[in-house]
Amino acid sequence: MEVSSRVRKISPSLTLALDSKAKAMAQKGEDVVNFTSGEPDFDTPEHIRAAAMGSLDANFTRYTPSSGIPELKLAICEKLKKDNSLEYSPEQINVSCGAKHACINVILATVDPGDEVIIPAPYWVSYPEMVKIAGADPIIVQTQAENGYKITPKEFEEAMTPKTKMIIINTPSNPTGSVYSKEELEALAHVALEEDILILSDEIYEKLIYDDLTHYSIASFSKEIYNLTFTVNGFSKTYAMTGWRLGYSASPPWAAKQIISLQSHMTSNATSFAQKGALAAYKGPQDCVESMVEEYKKRREYIIKTLSSIAKISYAKPQGAFYVYINVARTGMSSTDFAQRLLEEEKVAVVPGIAFGDDQSIRLSYATNMERIKTGLERFRRFIERL
Ligand SMILES: Cc1ncc(COP(=O)(O)O)c(C=O)c1O
Numbered sequence: 001m002e003v004s005s006r007v008r009k010i011s012p013s014l015t016l017a018l019d020s021k022a023k024a025m026a027q028k029g030e031d032v033v034n035f036t037s038g039e040p041d042f043d044t045p046e047h048i049r050a051a052a053m054g055s056l057d058a059n060f061t062r063y064t065p066s067s068g069i070p071e072l073k074l075a076i077c078e079k080l081k082k083d084n085s086l087e088y089s090p091e092q093i094n095v096s097c098g099a100k101h102a103c104i105n106v107i108l109a110t111v112d113p114g115d116e117v118i119i120p121a122p123y124w125v126s127y128p129e130m131v132k133i134a135g136a137d138p139i140i141v142q143t144q145a146e147n148g149y150k151i152t153p154k155e156f157e158e159a160m161t162p163k164t165k166m167i168i169i170n171t172p173s174n175p176t177g178s179v180y181s182k183e184e185l186e187a188l189a190h191v192a193l194e195e196d197i198l199i200l201s202d203e204i205y206e207k208l209i210y211d212d213l214t215h216y217s218i219a220s221f222s223k224e225i226y227n228l229t230f231t232v233n234g235f236s237k238t239y240a241m242t243g244w245r246l247g248y249s250a251s252p253p254w255a256a257k258q259i260i261s262l263q264s265h266m267t268s269n270a271t272s273f274a275q276k277g278a279l280a281a282y283k284g285p286q287d288c289v290e291s292m293v294e295e296y297k298k299r300r301e302y303i304i305k306t307l308s309s310i311a312k313i314s315y316a317k318p319q320g321a322f323y324v325y326i327n328v329a330r331t332g333m334s335s336t337d338f339a340q341r342l343l344e345e346e347k348v349a350v351v352p353g354i355a356f357g358d359d360q361s362i363r364l365s366y367a368t369n370m371e372r373i374k375t376g377l378e379r380f381r382r383f384i385e386r387l
Contacts, residue, residue: 010129018339022349033376034349035364038174040240040322042295044277045288048239051280055273064272066264068095068248072275075282076248083206084217086231092256094263095278097270099204099234099247101263104130106200106230106249107166109259111136115165120151121357122325124174124202128357136165140357145316145327149176153187160191166198169218172205175356175363176325177318179209185218189225199229204247205321207238207289210297213319219250227252237321238289239281244274296322299366299373306377312384322367325353329360331387338362346379 002008019036026032067073073090080086096102103126111117113135119127121140128138141159143149156167169188171180180188192199199218206215219229234247251259269275303324307315315326328338335352339362342348353361366373 006133006135009132018343018349018351018355022343025343025347030347032343032347032349033368033372033379035366035368035376036349036351037365037367039242039367040237040292041367041369042240042292044240044244045281045284047284047288048241048277048280051284052244052273052277055276060272060276062272064269064275066268067260068093068269069272069275069279072279072282075279076250079282080217080231080250084203084215084231085220086217086226086250088250092251092253093248094251094256094259095246095248095270095275096263097245097247097267098236099202099232100126101245101267101270102232102234102247102249103127103200103202104133105259105263106232106251107131107134107136109255109262110198110230111165114163116161116163118151118156118159118164118167118197119357120149120155120167120169122149122173122175122353122361123168123357124170125355127168127170137163139164142358145314148178148319149173149316149325150178150180150184151188153191156188156191160195160197164195164197166200167192168200168202170202170204171215172209172320174205174321175323175351175353176316177321177323178316179213179215179319182214182216185216186221189218189221192228193224196228199225200232201229202232204232204234204237206233208293208296208322209320210293210300211319215320227254230255235278235281239278240292241277241281244271244277246270246274246278296366299370300324302370303364303366303373303377306381310381310384312387322365324364324366325361326364327361331384335359335362342380342383346383348376348379348383 022032022034073093107130111134115136116139117131118139120143131138219226231250235241312330335354339352351363
C-alpha cells in the first residue's frame, strides 16, 4: 500500500522540525536559546481571552456558519476598509482556522493541476507545498538581497508562462522582513493585470512594521486588481493568538462562494468561542498591539547593532515581521550545516534558509525576550569568531 501521490510530493515543515529538536534539547535540561520560533512570545491580551471565556460560559459552543459569525465578518470588513482601503461585503469574507488555512483554501479553490504558481524565494515554507497539494507546480523565483529580497516586475515577467495562474506576495515577509513599497506593488500589479494573473496577498505581518513604513494592500489599487486578488490576514501574529487558529480570506465576488463552500466540506467553521475572541481583538483597544510592536522594535535595534559588528555575515535590515535574515555564505557552510553546528556547539537554534528555498542564509526570530536574545547573540558571535 502507498499513500497518495499528493502527499508523496510534500515535505514536512523544516521550520517546525528544528523547533522540535531545540525544544527536545531544552526538555533534557540543556540551555538552548531558541531563535526558530514563528510565534509571538507574548500572551494573548487579557480582554481577548476574557471575551472567549465569557462566550464559553454563555455556552457559545455550537457550530457557527461555516464562513464565520456575522459580527466577526462585519468587523473584518470594517477593519479592511479602515486600515487597508478595501471595500468587502461579509459575503466575501471566509473566516478560517488560521491564515495558513485561508491560504490553502484560496489555492485549492483557484489553481488546477498543471497550473503554475510563482513564488518569490526566500518564501514562507508552506507556499510551495500548498501549491503541490493542489496538483500545481510552484515556480520559485530567487530574489536578490540587493533588491531587499523582493521580486521585481522583470523577474515576475520572466517567470511567466502560458500556464501561470497565480503569484504569491507576502508583505511584510517571512523570512526576510522585507516590506514592499506602494510603487513596487503597483509595478507588480501592472504585470499581473496584463496577463490576468491571480494574486494571493498574504498580509499576516501587516501590523509588525518599523521605520515609519506603511503597509499597502495590493487589492486596493484598482477595481481590476481587486478582482484578481485574494487578501489573506489573521490574528496569530498581531494579537499573539497563534494557538487560537484564526485567519481569513477576503475574495473577489466571483470566487468567494466557492471558497466558503470548499471550507464547509473540510473543517466547517473555525472554533466558535475563538471567533468571539477575534471579535474582541478587532473591536477592542489596540494599545496591546502597539506595546508588542514597541518591544519588537527594541529587540530589532539591538540585534541589528550587534550583527553589524560580527564579521563574515551580512543581513538585510528587516522592515517588518519579527525575523532577521542573515547571509552566512562567507562562512563556507551551507545553511543546514551552519544551523546544525550552531545548535550542537553553542546551543543556539536558528532556521536554515534551505527551508525557505535559499541555502546561503539563516533566519533568526526575535519573538523571544531580550535577555535570551543577548545570550544567544553572544554565543552566535563566539561561534562565528571560532570558524
Ligand atoms: C507568512 C505567513 N503566512 C501565514 C502564516 C500562518 O499563520 P496562522 O497562524 O494564522 O495560520 C504564517 C505563520 O507562520 C506566516 O509566517
